[in-house]
Amino acid sequence: MVNEEGYDILVISEAYPKGNDYSNNYIHSRNIFYKQLNLNILVLSFNAVSEYSIDDIKVIPLSIYRKKYAKKRWKIVISHAPNIRNHVRFINEYKKNFEEIVFVIHGHEVLPLNKYYPKSYDFIKKQWSKDIQQNMYDLLKLRVLKMFFLKLIKEDKCHFFFVSEWMKKEFEDNVNISLEEVTSNYRIIPNNIHETFENEQYQTKNNKIADFVSIRPFDNSKYAVDIIVEIAKNNPEYTFHLYGKGDYFKYNNIPTNLTVKYEYIDQKEIPRILNQYHYAILPTRLDSQGVFMCELASFGIPLITSDIDICREMLSGFENVKFIDNKESKNIKIKKILTDIINSDNRNTKFFQQNTVYKEIEYFRRFLGE
Structure with missing residues (x-):
């Protein structure tokens, strides 16, 4: 097990697998490869209530981060599916300690959900007020994310991974940022398969x-x-x-x-x-x-x-x-x-390690002095 001072990369996620809960398992899948290739990672899960390990990967809640890691400098912070409730707030609070920030864009976090998601089955009762609330929240989140990303891009510490060309296009359309005009720090890299x-x-x-x-x-x-x-x-x-x-x-x-x-x-x-x-x-x-x-x-x-x-x-x-x-x-x-x-x-082999997660690691290594 890597000692706490040895961590170079902080991975942040809303939820993370534990026991029979396989939330965001696609994040854990790539973290296992990172670990196997000797990248020293620590995971911060906003849904976690206590510290635990899974497959020799240490996962901590926000309370532990504040107590033990608040002053630590990180070479890379990887933010999966960044939301405004936790990710944006956390990064704004601690970004002075982050050398590079990589946002992995997966989908819902940059989409107006009612516009994209299909109509629910009839047996699922949905209050019309929920749609209005969702629309208002999505309008807010997209405005906040635009300002948030543009500021980090200006500070030259912002990078993006998109899981598909489709996802990049929808990001640009909805967040209203043309990446080609403001940064070259992005890559199209699909999630690796388990x-x-x-x-x-x-x-x-x-x-x-x-x-x-x-x-x-x-x-x-x-x-x-x-x-x-x-x-x-x-x-x-x-x-x-x-x-x-x-x-x-x-x-x-x-x-x-x-x-x-x-x-x-x-x-x-x-x-x-x-x-x-x-x-x-x-x-x-x-x-x-x-x-x-x-x-x-x-x-x-x-x-x-x-x-x-x-x-x-x-x-x-x-x-x-x-x-x-x-x-x-x-x-x-x-x-x-x-x-x-x-x-x-x-x-x-399009989604094998060498064509997915290895490309992510290759991108990271230039920030790790390797």
Whole structure:
């Protein structure tokens, strides 16, 4: 374990994995690689209430930071999905101790949510006043973030990582900053996939228990469980298994060829589950990258996902991926799509370590004197 004086990099996040809580696991996934490559990191989680360690990475709450690290100088501070409630306030308070600040832009933090996020399912009751409050908050957050970022850019200590070209464009449109005009300190670097999906590969010869598998939160319309249901209903010759949790099927019928499994699957177990199926189907209505679909595509299982801009940007080069029109879910015939999917052992490494997290580390090293 690195001693406290040895930390060079502070990673700040609203929440962080602990026990069975896998909040922001994509942040922890890259931190593990940082650690393996000898970057000395400490994590500040605003949701943490006490200090703990996970996979030999130390995580502290704000109270511990104030007590033990308030005067420490940091070579790099990495802010994931910066919000105005905690991140902006914290950075403004301590930025004199931060040599370089890297903002990793993931999505919701720079989007007006009601404009981008799909309409909720009808069974989820939503007060109209909540929409008004959300609109007002989003207007405030985007104005504050613009002033905040421009000030840091002027101080020449501000850097950005975007998980996709789509995310960079939406950032510029919504925060109203043209990066090319004010800074060159940005990179497009997708989230890396979890090492489980890089180290293991889809097995075509395993005994299969059904045709299609989906792993999805049921109640968030962004994850399009209703589209999976429609496709199953209109393709009765195929069998579908859906893993996840939620109340969707308390209000909606389950087609006879769809089996719902109310289970949470540990990430390390997912490859074993996937190997029991011929195909995966993961429609989506909105993503800034779609890390899980990238993991499944990289793992090698034949995958069907949605024909939206971000899915095309991320997965166009994958032979094992086909795209469907969300609006045509009632008319989609799976058999026709499957004839075009290539089941190949040639894995696409776009989201492997060397093409993602290693690029981040390469960027960091110039500030670490290495």
